[in-house]
Amino acid sequence: MKEEEIIKKWLDNETLSGEELQFLQENKAFKDYQKIAENATYFKAPQIDIHNGLKSVVEKTREKKSKKVWINQLTRIAAILVIAIGSYFLFFHSTQTQIDTLANVTKQVSLPDDSEVILNAGSSISYNKDTWTGNREVHLDGEAFFKVAKGKKFTVITSLGEVSVLGTQFNIRQRDNSIYVDCYEGLVEVKINNKRIKLPAGNSIAFRNEQLNEYENTGNSSTWLQGKSTFKSVPLREVFKEFERQYDIKIQTKNLTLNQDKWFTGSFTHKNIETAIKSITLPFGLDYSIQEDEIIVSARE
Amino acid sequence: MTKNLQDHVCEESVFARIYEKHAKNIHDFLYYKFGELLQPEDKMQEAFVKLWQNCKKVPPSKAKSFLFTVANNLMLNEVKHQKVVLKYEKRKTQHQDHQDPQFLLEEQEYLKKYQKALASLTESQRVAFLLNRTEGKKHKEIAEILNISQKAVEKRIYGALKKIRKEIKGI
Numbered sequence: 296m297k298e299e300e301i302i303k304k305w306l307d308n309e310t311l312s313g314e315e316l317q318f319l320q321e322n323k324a325f326k327d328y329q330k331i332a333e334n335a336t337y338f339k340a341p342q343i344d345i346h347n348g349l350k351s352v353v354e355k356t357r358e359k360k361s362k363k364v365w366i367n368q369l370t371r372i373a374a375i376l377v378i379a380i381g382s383y384f385l386f387f388h389s390t391q392t393q394i395d396t397l398a399n400v401t402k403q404v405s406l407p408d409d410s411e412v413i414l415n416a417g418s419s420i421s422y423n424k425d426t427w428t429g430n431r432e433v434h435l436d437g438e439a440f441f442k443v444a445k446g447k448k449f450t451v452i453t454s455l456g457e458v459s460v461l462g463t464q465f466n467i468r469q470r471d472n473s474i475y476v477d478c479y480e481g482l483v484e485v486k487i488n489n490k491r492i493k494l495p496a497g498n499s500i501a502f503r504n505e506q507l508n509e510y511e512n513t514g515n516s517s518t519w520l521q522g523k524s525t526f527k528s529v530p531l532r533e534v535f536k537e538f539e540r541q542y543d544i545k546i547q548t549k550n551l552t553l554n555q556d557k558w559f560t561g562s563f564t565h566k567n568i569e570t571a572i573k574s575i576t577l578p579f580g581l582d583y584s585i586q587e588d589e590i591i592v593s594a595r596e
Numbered sequence: 597m598t599k600n601l602q603d604h605v606c607e608e609s610v611f612a613r614i615y616e617k618h619a620k621n622i623h624d625f626l627y628y629k630f631g632e633l634l635q636p637e638d639k640m641q642e643a644f645v646k647l648w649q650n651c652k653k654v655p656p657s658k659a660k661s662f663l664f665t666v667a668n669n670l671m672l673n674e675v676k677h678q679k680v681v682l683k684y685e686k687r688k689t690q691h692q693d694h695q696d697p698q699f700l701l702e703e704q705e706y707l708k709k710y711q712k713a714l715a716s717l718t719e720s721q722r723v724a725f726l727l728n729r730t731e732g733k734k735h736k737e738i739a740e741i742l743n744i745s746q747k748a749v750e751k752r753i754y755g756a757l758k759k760i761r762k763e764i765k766g767i
Contacts, residue, residue, distance in 0.1 A: 335729035340627040
């Protein structure tokens with residue numbers, strides 16, 4: 296189409312021949328086209344500043360780089376802070392208070408409500424300071440004597456069972472697979488395997504190898520508080536373990552098997568190792584020799 | 597060796613040359629395509645920042661298409677299918693005093709219609725037409741900028757012209 300070709304040529308600002316110009320002048324749409332073409336400049340894009348534009352791009356790229364490094368370092372510092380503060384709260388600021396005793400050490404602990412706990416050697420208790428007033432709960436691993444101030448229910452949780460009381464004096468010994476609870480004053484409730492047992496003053500229970508025994512106790516507090524460990528029909532192996540804890544020493548046995556048939560009733564002192572080991576070995580007719588860091592117990596030939 | 601160095605857009609002098617060559621075209625392209633509402637200048641600048649960040653991956657020969665693609669995508673991310681309205685400059689004509697009010701009114705009316713007509717064009721028509729009519733670019737140059745054939749440019753401009761006339765005349 297001739298018209299289209301000429302208009303395209305005109306649009307490309309090419310010089311037109313007289314004949315072509317003539318042709319366009321005669322076209323009635325051409326006047327409109329001319330006006331449109333002229334007025335298009337009204338819609339011209341705003342001028343941009345090439346020089347400053349380039350500068351700002353260069354600046355921006357530099358800024359971005361340094362910003363990135365800066366942010367990077369900031370996140371690192373922040374991460375370290377978070378970890379440090381986090382671990383501080385986790386390890387040092389825990390509301391859970393834990394008290395441990397090493398072998399050969401006993402410790403007296405006052406709970407927030409004036410209740411008292413005396414921890415035997417190699418034991419630990421933990422309790423939550425913050426929730427104490429509404430919830431008197433102590434986790435126990437080992438042996439401890441409790442003097443509970445009057446108040447709401449006081450519960451001692453061990454891995455084998457729970458003991459709860461209102462206000463009393465009682466002792467709990469939980470070692471390995473056995474637990475012994477002695478009540479000296481008031482009334483104690485023991486919950487083992489979902490079984491609840493009421494333990495009045497002067498009574499004790501022993502739960503050993505899934506077997507429950509009740510018996511009477513003597514005295515008005517645990518003998519270990521007076522520096523003596525007392526046992527009533529307890530396997531010899533357990534007695535040795537307690538001995539190891541009290542004297543922080545190892546007991547080795549030689550040509551001797553600690554069967555279930557060796558039961559010990561009696562006590563040993565915490566004050567003299569020689570007397571103590573004698574009081575255990577004599578009833579069984581066993582020999583012993585005390586070395587620097589161990590005691591060898593053997594059957595008499 | 598020097599040739600190797602020049603192959604890098606990371607070289608500041610190379611980058612500057614690319615900027616000077618393409619900045620305006622990219623800006624105009626974005627402006628005519630999407631209008632002024634979406635800050636075409638900012639997008640153009642951003643595209644150059646992206647080029648700088650990727651300067652190791654983009655050879656100078658690919659810089660132009662990289663810039664156009666990035667700039668276009670930046671725009672598309674923001675376009676919400678709104679109609680493009682190009683602002684016409686409010687120019688003070690020098691011989692304002694001698695013109696009668698009716699003429700001025702008519703001119704205003706005309707530009708308003710023109711504005712609407714431009715909005716009704718396709719993006720490609722509008723870009724080609726305005727690059728040609730307002731920036732005074734030859735068809736060949738536009739073809740280079742848009743990476744299309746000269747024939748296609750001619751077709752777009754001619755189509756735009758016809759359509760604008762139709763819109764203004766209300767045919």
